[in-house]
Amino acid sequence: MKWDCSIVTSRRGVTSDGWTLLPSWGLMVTDPESVKVSLNAPVLIVGAGLIGASIGKALMAAGIDVHLWDIDRGNALVAAGRGAGTLDDLPDEAYRMVVVSTPPAVVAPTIVERLMRHPHAVITDTASVKGAVLSELTTAGNGVDISRYVGSHPMAGTQYSGPLTASEELFVDRTWVVAPRTDNRHDDVAQVVALARTCGARVVSMDADEHDRAVAEVSHLPHLMSILTAANLRHARAEHLSLAGSGIRDVTRIARSQTAMWRQILTSNRTEVRSQLEAIRDDLDDLLSRLDDSQRLEEFLSVGQAGARKLAGKHGHQMVETTAVVVEIPDAPGALARLFADVEAAGVNVEDLSVEHDPAREVGFLSIDVATDRADRLAVSMRDHGWSVRS
Amino acid sequence: MKWDCSIVTSRRGVTSDGWTLLPSWGLMVTDPESVKVSLNAPVLIVGAGLIGASIGKALMAAGIDVHLWDIDRGNALVAAGRGAGTLDDLPDEAYRMVVVSTPPAVVAPTIVERLMRHPHAVITDTASVKGAVLSELTTAGNGVDISRYVGSHPMAGTQYSGPLTASEELFVDRTWVVAPRTDNRHDDVAQVVALARTCGARVVSMDADEHDRAVAEVSHLPHLMSILTAANLRHARAEHLSLAGSGIRDVTRIARSQTAMWRQILTSNRTEVRSQLEAIRDDLDDLLSRLDDSQRLEEFLSVGQAGARKLAGKHGHQMVETTAVVVEIPDAPGALARLFADVEAAGVNVEDLSVEHDPAREVGFLSIDVATDRADRLAVSMRDHGWSVRS
Structure with a gap:
């Protein structure tokens, strides 16, 4: 596995080819080769949907002992049947890592429950919004020590859901955000980094606020733009849809995703999402004013083209x-x-x-x-x- | 080649598995097997970009004699080198079909020029907006008889341009709109249908106004939504782009396309495009009002999901x-x-x-x-x- 860990925080703005952890962790490493951590097992995955089952498959492929649990036994059965882990129970104390991959709305209470049940485990989650989880943990945690919880977010997924489409390749070369806090032990953070890398992902570290702003920009807003485009088809005559080509199919692909999951994601990040949508409304008014002036229209198209090409040019982190x-x-x-x-x-x-x-x-x-x-x-x-x- | 030709017009709303041509053409055919037309050659392709060169390759693969011309000899040379036709000239009278695949802004004058030069040819074009071409022909045509011109629009393309990425497969199973008028001879319309079918496309017939409304809905608006999403990245910190996943790449893919071509397309269809954008602005305001109410938010997401799934379910014409x-x-x-x-x-x-x-x-x-x-x-x-x- 190639080492690739860059750290971005709103407080420090440091990036590095290796590790440059926050000083509060007491660890500064610049040579990636000098950091050797392997993931401690057994691992318990709570929530065997697309993400949980895919993590399970990737870990199993790496020879790691994975146990699965899902409130819906059908999901757990399918995930196990597809090679994502075993359904056998171990004593609560046995687990060294617990990955919470439940729907967003129940992530925080599940983390609290698992912190209490598994005293020797690092607890992480895969929720798409990190600030909301943290504030729920603080208010609803009943004083439970959350220092063994290290938030993370694998930036992968498809328009599908559920364990049927799980793949051990889902995270390969994708970005996986680890969101450490000053109260985390660096060994625990390193375990979550090891989890991500064992799945083949590239690790980026950001604090929760910075992460939530970034995903509003690159994930939540694009999702709503896809929704708006697809929703507009309700006005179109059925015959007109036969003229649809690959362009609109690309733009509307993610709008097919589960609405319940996205409602939870967008609701928990609604402050950032609102400010992104308001920026789009301003741009939309600007664009309308340019329709009759072909030069100003082309200028606007060029700004979009530049943004799209910048994104397209990024193979992983590098252009x-x-x-x-x-x-x-x-x-x-x-x-x-x-x-x-x-x-x-x-x-x-x-x-x-x-x-x-x-x-x-x-x-x-x-x-x-x-x-x-x-x-x-x-x-x-x-x-x-x-x-x-x-x- | 399978027959598949359905006719949709704003005046009649008739669809058929076979042909059901407008009565004004004097032809009503319901059994597709009874319509046998083959494309008359030689064919001249004017404009050897992605679309022109791809048509050339598809026709050459079907054994048809194709000649190429482009104002940029480099394009013509590359297209010929890639098997899209020959650069040899024939006398003007020799051509039986001329396909105008130039940039949108010069389509109408090119059609007029070719109508005058090639007295035995049916002239068609591949422009994305049909009403603008027609009104330009009427105003700028200097009284030239345009009855040998039958507009068409192959609904295919990529974010690429130019003959380098041309493919004889580009139109296979894609929709190709033929926009006949009451002054067209049905034999000439049949020739354009034969052109589309020889390229492997499914033919849909619509009049120009209906076509332009449909493409505003399923192509031009989605393009601008992709542009707005990509343009919004100008506010994002560079590090945030490393969190971009496949979702935003899908949404912004078509924003990479040539801006000059899109400026011409959008300008020539700006009335329809404006009304689509205004509908989006209303929906955006509605969406903003739903962010704090998760049930109403999910209702909106469901409308988008339904639109996207309707589109995704359409394999060609059929769901x-x-x-x-x-x-x-x-x-x-x-x-x-x-x-x-x-x-x-x-x-x-x-x-x-x-x-x-x-x-x-x-x-x-x-x-x-x-x-x-x-x-x-x-x-x-x-x-x-x-x-x-x-x-």
Whole structure:
């Protein structure tokens, strides 16, 4: 498993390729290789839905002893049948890690219950909103010591729910937020990091407030935009839907998700969600004012395009910086196959390809985007093969 | 090639499994098998971008003689190099079909030019807005007879552009709108239908106004919702983008598209687009008012979910009507694999699967959605294999 743990907090704004934990944890590690933690077992998963069962499958695949419980025995049975763990009970004291993957509304009381029942376990959860869980724990926790609770949030999911579609690959290369607090022991935080990594995820650490703002931006608002787009179809004649292509299907895919779960998520993060929606309302009014002015309209489209491309360019955490190598397109279609073959033979990974035009010279160019540190190699190779490369 | 041509018009609202052409065309055909038209060649494609080059590739794959022209010779060279046609010129009179696939802003003048140059050709275009093309032809056409022009719109495309990503599969099973007028000859309309079918598309016929309203609903508004969502990321801290999952990537995918092309599309359909955006603004205000009331919030989410599912369920034109066969989940995880094997052995296509719970009896059920006319067969087969099927 590759180490990849960057830390982002609203208080410090520190990011790192390795670990840079909050000083209050008493641990600062910059060399990821020097941090070796493995997940302590047995693990109990409470809530065998899509997320819980997928965690179970990933841990089982790593050879870890996983036990499952769900208030709906059908879920637990299906999850166990799909290889997510066993239904056998152990004594409460035996568990070293408890993962609470219940519906959002019951996460906090479930954490309190499990803190009391499992004295030797680190308790984590997978809820999409972290601040609400914390404030519920504080008000409803009846003075229970919550220092063994370390919140987390795997940023994965599908429009499906339930254990039937669980997959041990669900978290691979996805972001998994760990939200430590100053009252957590660093060994407990490390256990939750180990959980995420065992599932193949990339760990990002953020405090609860920062996390909740971030998910409002990148998850909750997009969900509501998808809902608004799909809800608008109630006005459309049935025949018009036959004109729907892949674009609207992409935009409305997440609107198919379970409404009860999303009602709970949005309600528990409603302050942040409201401010995002209000920003959209302002933009919508602005956009309406631009419809009759094609230049101002295109400016708006460009802002959206830039945001979408920034997101698309992020493979996991990293965006590859690219440089274009521009080759003149041969004036004989048959030679094009040879050009592509020579690009391939250069052994350089192509990030993007486009056709450019030089109106003055009436010739076409193939713009080949590659990682900046590979551009010279490609240019030399193409020149060696006799192509005209624009510098 | 399967025949599949349904006709929808705002004046008649007629749909048919075969052809039911407008009476003004003088042709009514109800048995699709009785309509046999093949595409007349040679075909000239004007504009070798993604759409033009993909049409060229599909026609070439069907053995049809295709010639390519593009104002940007680089595009034409790449398209020809990728097998979309030849760059050789024929005399203007030789062409029997001209497909105008230029950027939207120059479609109408290009149609006029081609009507004058190619006296034996049916002229069609692939522009996304049909009313604007027609009114430009009427005002800017200088009295040219446009009866040989039959508008069309293949409902396919990607976030990419240009001939590099062209594919002969782009239109397979996609909807292709043909927008006939009362001044069109039915043989000419049939040629455009043949073009669409040769590309593997399903033909829907609509008049221009109805088409433009439909695409505002299912394409132009979703595009702007994607743009608004992506544009909102300009407020987000860079670190927050690392929390982006597949949901926001789906919603913002089409926002990556070429802004110049979309500016032209939206501008030419701005009346319909404005009314769609105004409806969204009303819904947004409504949604904001529901954030503090979880029941009313969930009602709104359900309206969106219904719209998205209606769309998702449409495979091409048809939605499969399904019935759930509900089987009790065995109380031993090992038996679940046998249950799935028996479902598979029944030879019935499963449309959806979910886990249900009976709180009273504390047992779980597997709900297996299959086409309604297959439900009995599955239920009988499962009972024969000893499973408890709820009726």
